[in-house]
Amino acid sequence: MKNHPNKSKLPAWLKKPLLYAAAVAVWVLVWYLAARRIGEELLLPRPGAVVRRLAELTVTAGFRRVVLTSLGRIAAGMVIGVTTGCLLALLTHFVPPLYTLFHPVITVIRSTPVASFIILIYLWIGRDLLPGFVSVLLVLPVVWANLHEALGAVDPDLLEMARLFRLPLRKRITRVYLPSVMPSFMAACRTSVGLSWKAGIAAEVLVVPALSIGRHLADAKLYMETVDLFAWTLAVVLLSLLLELTITLLFSRFEKRRGQRTERSAHE
């Protein structure tokens, strides 16, 4: 009797996106049915109206500027947060007294409500830099904690082997440390990117910087323009997906480059 391990005729690479699209379609249908049932655009607009409004917004002159400014501000905060988190993790791993010094600060940052930070930073540095700063404060502790833990978990047997064979520092970093900590680092980045994007937009809503998605969300709330509120929210969701995709691509390229490099050295 013949075996049919793959009964579906769909290629494997297409299966996952199709299933994902089907799940999204189900929830859009639920949204549509709920909006039709309520029948009041002010409370819950229909998906079609929101998508149309977003399409209208995207062709306006200010939309791209607003989106790019918000994105740039918060993404800069993420980059600074990741970089500082990495440096701090290296310092606290290799100089243990610094761990004792920094641990309470990081714990305070992690446990303080984002709203408290938003108010404090608003008082200290004003509204324009605030969303980026909030982003730094959300990313930094996550990256630091994950990387610090990952550095501590590097197999001591492998480190001893590296020491015995007198591996140069470059090889210890690229062949032992980096591959050991990369999975934790990538997980930390993926988690913190989503968090900081949402918190950055929330900060914009509260302090309404001149060019920002948050200002448009706040205006939509003020003037009871629910369709606009949904359209801007949809833009935020789509940009969040874009950020996640960028991170995934960035890491997959890193993995690929590492693979190519090791392959090259093996055949030289």
Add this chain to the structure above:
Amino acid sequence: MNDLIFEHASLSFGVRDVLRDFSLTVPAGGRCVLMGASGSGKTSILRLAAGLMKPTSGRVLGTPPDNLFSMQFQEPRLLPWLTAEENVNLVLSDSKTTLPQARIWLSRVGLADACGLYPAQLSGGMQQRVALCRALAAPHDVLLLDEPFRGLDSGTRAQTMALVADFVSGRLTGCEPKTLLLVTHDAEEANFFTDTPVVIA
């Protein structure tokens, strides 16, 4: 290359004595085989020699930087994200002239076809042979082997033992003989490398 000398070396972890008043001299280029029951401190002697641990009392001479050391640990300690060939390459300098050596070493232990495989794709015995290749390929004066032939089938074991013997004597490479400190439980292996194995009580 210097002699490797243990002078009344003792080692203890807390209240537990691992090694007590151990003295031994292995002349440069000489061979020494350590035998003894499990837990008698054989591996600790290798670690003391390599400078990975300090004796609690007494002293060990000829440790790094007086000698260059290479070691096959009891467990393979291969980097899981590198292939067999890359694991051997790891201990070689990155020049184009040294890189083919990894393939040559792997083919000497019957692993020519396994160059591109990752440790997870290799059996325990194959991983052990890759680790042996890494130890032999690394530049060194003193070779420390901790039960290097454990778990190998008799044919492969005989072939690998002959390779190690040829290597340390300098017949294989045409270089000066290397100092060898080998740990084993097997009397046949011990007698293959020396007439007078040191038995640790």
